Amino acid sequence: MLEFLDDFYVRAMVAGLLVAFVAGPFGCLLAWRRMAFMGETIAHSSLLGVVLGIILGIAPQYSIIILALVMAVVLFLLDQSKGLARDVSLNVVAHGSLGVGLFIVSLMPDVNIDLEAYLFGSLFAIDDLDLLIIFAGGGGILLILLYYWRSLVALTISPDLARAENLVKPDSEFIFTLLVAVLVAITMKITGLLLVSAILIIPAAAARFIANSPEKMAVYASLIGMISVALGLYISLINDVAGNAAIIVVAIGLFILSFLASKFILSNR
Amino acid sequence: MSESLIKATAADLKLGARQVLRNIDFDIKAGEIAIFIGPNGGGKTSLIKMLLGLFRPHKGSVWRKPKLKISYVPQKFELNSFLPLKVERLLNFTKTYRHAELHAALEEVDCGHLLTARVGSLSGGELQRILLARAMLSKPDILVLDEALQGVDLAGEVKLNNLISQFSKTNNTAIIMVSHDLHLVMKSTDVVYCIHGHICCHGKPEQIKHMDEFKNIFGSLADQFAVYTHEHDHTHTASHTHVEHDQNGDHTH
Numbered sequence: 001m002l003e004f005l006d007d008f009y010v011r012a013m014v015a016g017l018l019v020a021f022v023a024g025p026f027g028c029l030l031a032w033r034r035m036a037f038m039g040e041t042i043a044h045s046s047l048l049g050v051v052l053g054i055i056l057g058i059a060p061q062y063s064i065i066i067l068a069l070v071m072a073v074v075l076f077l078l079d080q081s082k083g084l085a086r087d088v089s090l091n092v093v094a095h096g097s098l099g100v101g102l103f104i105v106s107l108m109p110d111v112n113i114d115l116e117a118y119l120f121g122s123l124f125a126i127d128d129l130d131l132l133i134i135f136a137g138g139g140g141i142l143l144i145l146l147y148y149w150r151s152l153v154a155l156t157i158s159p160d161l162a163r164a165e166n167l168v169k170p171d172s173e174f175i176f177t178l179l180v181a182v183l184v185a186i187t188m189k190i191t192g193l194l195l196v197s198a199i200l201i202i203p204a205a206a207a208r209f210i211a212n213s214p215e216k217m218a219v220y221a222s223l224i225g226m227i228s229v230a231l232g233l234y235i236s237l238i239n240d241v242a243g244n245a246a247i248i249v250v251a252i253g254l255f256i257l258s259f260l261a262s263k264f265i266l267s268n269r
Numbered sequence: 270m271s272e273s274l275i276k277a278t279a280a281d282l283k284l285g286a287r288q289v290l291r292n293i294d295f296d297i298k299a300g301e302i303a304i305f306i307g308p309n310g311g312g313k314t315s316l317i318k319m320l321l322g323l324f325r326p327h328k329g330s331v332w333r334k335p336k337l338k339i340s341y342v343p344q345k346f347e348l349n350s351f352l353p354l355k356v357e358r359l360l361n362f363t364k365t366y367r368h369a370e371l372h373a374a375l376e377e378v379d380c381g382h383l384l385t386a387r388v389g390s391l392s393g394g395e396l397q398r399i400l401l402a403r404a405m406l407s408k409p410d411i412l413v414l415d416e417a418l419q420g421v422d423l424a425g426e427v428k429l430n431n432l433i434s435q436f437s438k439t440n441n442t443a444i445i446m447v448s449h450d451l452h453l454v455m456k457s458t459d460v461v462y463c464i465h466g467h468i469c470c471h472g473k474p475e476q477i478k479h480m481d482e483f484k485n486i487f488g489s490l491a492d493q494f495a496v497y498t499h500e501h502d503h504t505h506t507a508s509h510t511h512v513e514h515d516q517n518g519d520h521t522h
Contacts, residue, residue: 163323164339
């Protein structure tokens with residue numbers, strides 16, 4: 001029944017569309033909450049995640065998620081302690097985890113780590129476990145996000161007001177951080193470290209120009225992401241160019257279109 | 270006497286290493302209007318945040334009535350421009366109201382025409398008016414206004430202060446208000462709290478202006494305030510010359 005999934009190209013398309021769909025509202029919230037660099041920070045830790053998987057003998061898909069969750073908790077605690085500015089703590093965590101990851105890799109000369117997959121993803125090598133995790137994980141985090149949506153939008157509008165008026169579900173921010181970690185871990189497969197932020201933030205940024213409410217912006221971001229994946233993969237098929245790069249190029253094209261539309265066609269956004 | 274809504278008992282507040290408030294005893298009951306006055310950095314906003322539960326006292330306690338319905342207009346409201354938001358959605362963000370209710374609420378603050386405006390495009394005064402309208406929409410038990418009328422023009426300020434005290438009477442809503450402007454708020458106030466690291470003094474408006482603590486902190490401002498009540502008495506009290514002598518007992522003839 002699922003034979004069509006045998007083709008690596010179809011797998012890439014399905015996985016890409018799903019991730020872009022889920023990433024839409026997450027990207028918006030990350031941008032609204034001034035956390036646009038958080039995705040990339042957590043992505044840096046996935047090399048250490050792969051290493052951890054080798055040491056523990058578990059599939060890298062799982063160990064990357066586990067380590068991303070750990071890093072999310074670290075980031076959250078650093079944020080709470082208010083000792084460091086957020087951009088500083090993001091930097092420390094990103095490069096700290098990358099450094100430790102590289103260090104351990106260099107201690108294991110007989111282990112072959114695919115650094116290219118780490119940097120650029122492996123969009124055309126998506127196996128059954130990847131698909132399963134993208135389906136279950138992506139669907140799961142999207143549902144949990146919907147449950148916390150109003151809370152998180154209220155916190156974006158005004159944290160003090162939202163808390164004083166009791167509009168915030170307990171631990172909304174902590175749970176959001178964990179959800180972002182899972183999203184980044186599953187997105188890494190498609191984009192790699194270098195482009196993970198691109199698929200999270202560019203569609204949201206493009207959606208901002210044409211949306212006039214938070215919810216519309218989230219939906220538009222999903223749609224823009226999905227169009228980017230579909231068109232990008234199509235371009236990569238007919239021209240034999242890197243799939244993830246083509247996706248981002250289309251996304252940037254849509255960003256420019258959306259910007260021009262807001263300048264010359266739409267108003268009151 | 271009606272029941273307490275928020276109560277602080279011997280509460281101390283530290284922010285970082287800095288002791289911001291000490292030994293705060295505070296109690297507000299349904300329908301009461303309390304005004305916080307005091308110099309910059311005196312802790313008015315911190316006290317409000319402590320009463321609201323945004324800051325936790327490190328000593329003593331703050332109690333809020335269970336299920337207390339609070340509306341709050343914070344001193345600072347900076348919308349991230351990356352969030353697309355219309356006035357309508359801002360008003361609806363606690364719960365969804367009917368269009369007519371939203372319109373009526375905006376009309377009260379003279380902003381009926383702004384229902385579909387972008388929040389990012391509002392002037393400072395318009396934003397404050399809309400935040401006030403939003404706060405009153407939910408018919409709260411207590412309305413907490415931290416310099417809610419900053420940026421509002423003078424005529425508007427008089428009008429909105431009347432609106433607030435009227436709202437308090439109609440709905441038996443308690444009000445806590447931070448204000449610099451003694452002139453405008455005293456009329457309908459039940460208690461004035463003078464805050465400078467602690468509650469220096471409190472009492473009814475006509476009592477507090479005679480208190481030494483109040484005069485020490487406010488100096489010339491206290492005089493201004495006294496002058497104002499004179500004028501006020503002048504228009505409303507037959508025996509105003511007599512009142513004047515009482516209030517300025519140190520004047521000799």
